[in-house]
Amino acid sequence: MDTATKIMESLQEMFEHQGRQARQAAIRTIMNMRMKPGTPVRDHMLALIAQFNVAEVLGAEIKSETQVDMTLETLPEMVSQFKVSYNMNKLNMSLTELMKELQNAESVLKTKTGDAFVVASAGPSYSKPKGKNGNKRKKPNKKGPQQNEKKVKVDGKPKGKCFHCGEKGHWKRNCQGYLASKKQGSGVPSNQKPQ
Known part of the structure; x- marks a missing residue:
C-alpha cells in the first residue's frame, strides 16, 4: 500500500x-x-x-x-x-x-x-414510619414497669418527692402544707414564707 x-x-x-x-x-x-x-x-x-x-x-x-x-x-x-x-x-x-x-x-x-x-x-416509600399526627413514633417501653417507678404507689404510699415541701413519701396534691396554704389563698409553702 x-x-x-x-x-x-x-x-x-x-x-x-x-x-x-x-x-x-x-x-x-x-x-x-x-x-x-x-x-x-x-x-x-x-x-x-x-x-x-x-x-x-x-x-x-x-x-x-x-x-x-x-x-x-x-x-x-x-x-x-x-x-x-x-x-x-x-x-x-x-x-x-x-x-x-x-x-x-x-x-x-x-x-x-x-x-x-x-x-x-x-421500595418507593423512603421516609421513616410516622404516627397518626405525622410525628415520629415513640419508642416502646424497654424497661417495663420499673420505668415509671417514681410515680408508682408502694405499700399504698406514693414513692417520690413532694414538689411543694420537698419531703419524700407524698405528692404535692396530697401535701398537708400545700392544701392548707391553698385554703388560705397563698400558693407559697409555709416553710418558704418571707419573714
Missing part, C-alpha cells in the same frame, strides 16, 4: 466488525446499568460517564440530552420526584451538572431520612 490513507481504510475494513460488536456491548452495558442500593450517587454517575466515554471512543454517537435521559432511567424509584421536576421545568443539563444536582438531592434526603438513596431497595 502506497499511502497512509489506504492503510487506514484497509485496517477499518478488517476490524470494523470487531469495533461494531464492542460498541454494541458498551451501549448494552449503559442500558443495563442500574444504581445499586447503598451506592453513592457520585460513584454511580462516574461509572455511567465512563461508559458513555467508552461508547463514544468506539464510534457511538449519543447526544448529550439522550445521555441525560438514559442516566435518569438508571436511578432508583426513590428520586422519581427529581425526575418529575426535571421534566416539568424542562431543564437542560450536562451529565456533570446532573451529577451535582443529584448529589444535592441526595444530601437533602440524607438529612431528612438519615439515609442516602440506600433505602431505594425498600
Whole structure:
C-alpha cells in the first residue's frame, strides 16, 4: 500500500466488525446499568460517564440530552420526584451538572431520612414510619414497669418527692402544707414564707 490513507481504510475494513460488536456491548452495558442500593450517587454517575466515554471512543454517537435521559432511567424509584421536576421545568443539563444536582438531592434526603438513596431497595416509600399526627413514633417501653417507678404507689404510699415541701413519701396534691396554704389563698409553702 502506497499511502497512509489506504492503510487506514484497509485496517477499518478488517476490524470494523470487531469495533461494531464492542460498541454494541458498551451501549448494552449503559442500558443495563442500574444504581445499586447503598451506592453513592457520585460513584454511580462516574461509572455511567465512563461508559458513555467508552461508547463514544468506539464510534457511538449519543447526544448529550439522550445521555441525560438514559442516566435518569438508571436511578432508583426513590428520586422519581427529581425526575418529575426535571421534566416539568424542562431543564437542560450536562451529565456533570446532573451529577451535582443529584448529589444535592441526595444530601437533602440524607438529612431528612438519615439515609442516602440506600433505602431505594425498600421500595418507593423512603421516609421513616410516622404516627397518626405525622410525628415520629415513640419508642416502646424497654424497661417495663420499673420505668415509671417514681410515680408508682408502694405499700399504698406514693414513692417520690413532694414538689411543694420537698419531703419524700407524698405528692404535692396530697401535701398537708400545700392544701392548707391553698385554703388560705397563698400558693407559697409555709416553710418558704418571707419573714
